[in-house]
Amino acid sequence: MITTVLIDYDGTLHDWDTVIKHSLNGILGLTGEEFYNTWTHDIHRAIIHAKHMERHDDTQFHCKLLFKHLNKPHDPQVTELICQKFQEAARKAKDDPTYFPDAIPALDEIKKMGLKLCLSTGTNAEAKAQTLKHATGTDYFDHVFSEPTIGCFKTEPEYYHTALKRANSKPHETVSIGDTPLSDIRPAKIAGIHTIWLNRDGEPRPPTEDQRADHEVENLLQAAQLLRTNLDARQNQT
Template sequence: MFDFYGTVVDMQGSLTRAVAPYLERKGYTKNPPGRLVTWWRRTHFENSMIDALLHRDHTPYRQIGFEAVDYTLERAGIEHTDDEVRELVDEITRLDPFPDVVQALTEMKEHGLKLYILSNGDPDMLAAGVPYSGTADLWDRVMSVAEADSFKPHRTTYHTAAALVGLGCHDILFVANHAFDCIGAKAAGLRSAFVDRRKRPFGNGRYSADVTVSDMAELAALLKTTVEI
């Protein structure tokens, strides 16, 4: 079971490439595009975590994205319209996969593994973004946390996903590039694999990942030799 944004698809790189021409049209040169994307993503992350902690009515990912982009542009002093914000948020449906992903997932599929997505994205965003990534045919099921009414890492999301695919939590290896997602999955009773693309410390000894790999290719190679982690 895989996280999608940032694990399967390169969110930082793809959004940076999308934002660059927009900032050029605005004549904005104070900060590089990648820095604004980092502000955007951090704000989005913080707001989604607040939403999960409140655990009230689930706020759609797209709405949180709108608020995050609007805040980021205002922080940068860039005049903008609501339509421009919506267009930038929609770039999340057009993210490129990491170079190693398609081949690695194909090898996992050929090894006989069931492959699932559990993403914080809205269902309609995943319906567009998964085919764009070139991985649509590889998944046995694509799940949005909207089905659990809470963003990851709330334990309800992982328990709901396990129930939807008819597996016990202990039968699932959850794969993510984000430590918080691995921690959430592990605390919910799943096993976890940390894809350490950014070469950063995991930072949590209580819910440590069961395996750490540098990329999906390394994970696929590991799973070729054993399904037990």
């Protein structure tokens, strides 16, 4: 029986993608959509996650890889502009957050089920939880986990092992919900946790089995329904 839910923030609850796409539109001759997709998939996930996790939050290093990927000479002024745009987007995300339309209703549904709800993200988890509380007037999370407080990257199974210990939860009674297979699905599966991949944009299934979730949904209300179905099935068995 599921008792605990670990849920991601950016790209799952908070619509960071739209904010950053708008901010980066026109840079290097790319649309915001083109820039974001190249940055996220070709640089951040394909290179940083695979080879340079210690540079996970190093925007300037990302820029160097971006110029190389685009076969363009490195331009310090454009790099500075990109860094500035990311900083501006981060401030907007804090001061005027944009949550997906299904995010708050889904959180409400999960809380009504009596499940232990935990925010599991990379950085600034406490600030993100407070931003959500300020925006909604509701304190949703029983626990808040981030890489600095856990002591390792979210791409590592140890992140989830530690989160389970702190939440006093068991792997088979826990589900991880998120939009990024490399950090929300793969390490959680290795830790024995059930997984739900939030695939809002209809992306292709991950190429390797270890990144494929137990369930795939298009929005968080579908994820909440899966949790409700699980609870109802368990109750009917008792």
